[in-house]
Amino acid sequence: METPPSTLEAVVQHPCQLGEGPVWDAHTQTLLWIDLLGGDIHEFTPATGTHSTVSVGQMVGAVALRRGGGLVAALQHGFGFVNRQTGEVTMVASPEAALPGNRFNDGKCDPAGRFWAGTTSYAELPNQASLYCLEADGTVKRQHQPVSMSNGLAWSPDGQTLYYIDTPTYEVVAFAYDQATGTIRAPQTVIQFTAGDGYPDGMTIDAEGMLWVAFWGGWRVGRYNPHTGQLLHCIWLPVAQVTSCTFGGPELRDLYITSARTGLSEPQLRTQPRAGALFVLKDCGFQGLPTNEFNG
Template structure:
């Protein structure tokens, strides 16, 4: 297949549905479907690319993120609880809940590391105080705090070697890097990999491609951009017809389609008229870049017959 001219494609909406706060896209390479959430709508969405079927699960909670489990079901961060969700029936089972945390906290972005641990951050509903944290959930169900003093915990990514973790606390306008120890999940050597200029918007969700370059969704920046974490150089971007871009993930049969979530949260009627696709799920088909399969949580929940 002839590769497209890089960054020449125009992102297109996947389906006629708009989220208030779309987030957390993850591609399931076993089923050929894209899963994402509407945090404020309390909904987990799934779109089967081959059939066009759009399935959703209402959680009656603020759903910060979901992860695939090794048996194909879902691990969901709901309010301040972590629950298993049966993918077909929507049946739920509590795994653990955060304790001894400040009021007005919810889970936000989360992702599995290469060893199958689930990393999930929190943030204040007010979005203005550093009282959030970053947690790591192991296969034993033990959820341990790893970082504190976080305001809006967001994007997570690991390099191909599994030795570096990248992390975004959105108001800092920076991507942090850590030496990552795959055997234990320990973080050391915390540092700023690079900053995001104010003109680019705020860094939000993030993924990484097969060349270990970071793809960052820019809230207020109308774009998803590719960044070199070693040099801090912006390598290119896909402009979008919405300002509040929240996250991105590679998918498709060859991992070359870039899926992008967005939000309509807080937009005025005038802004919505100018951004009628705000809150949509977008895709850049055959983007010219390739991602890696999503890591799965290394624990298999047992459900009774739904």
């Protein structure tokens, strides 16, 4: 089943260089996302059409909501707390301070309120990075290595499985996940992509436990069954570099999709004028899960 691009709407046409990491805030009914290279955090209120931006002064790979207010972020130099109004950063931990060639990339909170995020090297070298978990008390644990480009994360509705994307592997791996301890084990490949699909990037999961994967260079988001590996649904976009997606709206039935324009040539940008925009597919026919928040 495919969704034609005409049903999509570019709700914020601000051209992010590398739009990423959409997060739905049910408390304020707003969507947050980042421009990774620009170090900006964007916020959009669908009810009013209001769009605002704050800068954190360094690259930002991902943000998540804090139950106590504000944001936790995977930043260029490590984990930090961010003032949502001003962008002021309070650094918490820098687990790769000895690896100046690396930066943090995608991240998300688990059902118990831990913040997970992984790294990648600026030069995109293989096997130079890791996946980390930030506990509520500020402790950081390395959970998985080696990694080349840590990307999409999603937890199953029953909280027993972590799905994970290391982009150059062209696969989704499932780990058995222990919510009480935050440990993962027994990785197995559950979805295998090919180079023709594009690079698997960000990811979310719906209430039925199906995975939604954004494809860099693939012009689309695909809905997959992680139990069979089958492609169930495809949403085509008018931009090639599709980066991530999440469900939002009052009933979590609107699918928000981020995109990028970095690396595109002038001729490519002329054919993709909305590259870097934030898209939405309203009332998409599926429902998401509530956003997990950081417990610290």
